[in-house]
Amino acid sequence: MTSPEVRPAEPGRRERKLRQARDRLYGAAIELFVAQGYEATTMEQIAERVDMSRATVFNHYAQKAGILEEWGARRRARVLEILRQEHAEELPVGDRLRRYVGELASLNIGSRAETVVLMEASARFGQLLRDPMPEREIARIIEDGARRGEVISEVDPGEAGSLVAAGYFASVIRWAGAEPQPFDLRVRLDRMLDIVLGGILARR
Template sequence: MPAPAAPPAGRRERKRQQVRDQLYAAALHLFVAQGYEATTMEQIAETADVARATVFNHFSQKVGFLEEWGARRRTRVAEILGSQHAEDLPVGDRLRRYLREMADLNTASRAETTVLMDASARFGRLLQDPSLEIELARIVEQGRQRGEIRHGVDPDQAGALLAASYFSAILRWIREEPAPFDLHERLHSTLDIILLGILTGHGRAGKP
């Protein structure tokens, strides 16, 4: 007997994803062009050429576009690092590569980053969403398992520290135009401080 055809659900899912991508692209275009606050769900529907109800079927709130933006960026970085087999790198190099790719995405679309990151901080859950912390903590834990991280280091705490440092740098970077500093260099030096610490051998000697 011939092999059964692909189930209709597969086609429906692909169509649903196409509509979601269409809405996402329309929303980002409007956010950058006129600002996050000024953009309405009705305008997003009109730009995407769909019914207003369709927008709410995919994104129940406007803030959902901000969450999608962050998730897609993390996914993109994961894909890039996966293609480069970054999991084989020492943990310090792997963290550096991760932050470098994130910086590449931000600098390549500074106008988009400025609007979306600012909106995420003001209206979204930028500093409450643990997604980036979890990803960075996973890298730290793998490094600890390979003996590259001190055994007493809490991966979750390290991931939180790395994520907070990243967001702090980004929010300062988007504050002025032109950019007040080189984002790559700032993230690189911040990571050095976290990995190496701030105390000299003399400073550590006084630790109880």
């Protein structure tokens, strides 16, 4: 006899209200960052935009840089959800990496003005280049490939994940830092993956 499926508990009313307030603050902050710049935007302005007290803003975000970190986390979460819905875990490791990086590229291209402001601010004031999560997510993909024998045994998934993450961020920062766009971001990232995958994939 199979046990019934355990569904996660629905958030309570208080939790829903807190989440809605945080979403409103986040949305207002991103709009202001894009409109007038990250440095020029104050927590007071964000609070005023959504008609909340300054204290409420700090209850959700202890510092302005926390919004930058959430911006990156939300983007990665959207990509992971897309890949989950596509059952991308069934793809060969190379194809799965290309889907992951390609979806991130699509988000950047589809919201270039936002990416230009937020990526530059994240590099200067946030934890962009010190956040371990992007490389861990990539490393997990490579680990799955290694378990299936798709990756040569000498490869350390953590090191490979760091390499791909560094290549991704370096490409996006250069792409976002020039007008007009200096190159096709998808093509640049695909070429970067060609180089990395050429070094880690097992020969068939």
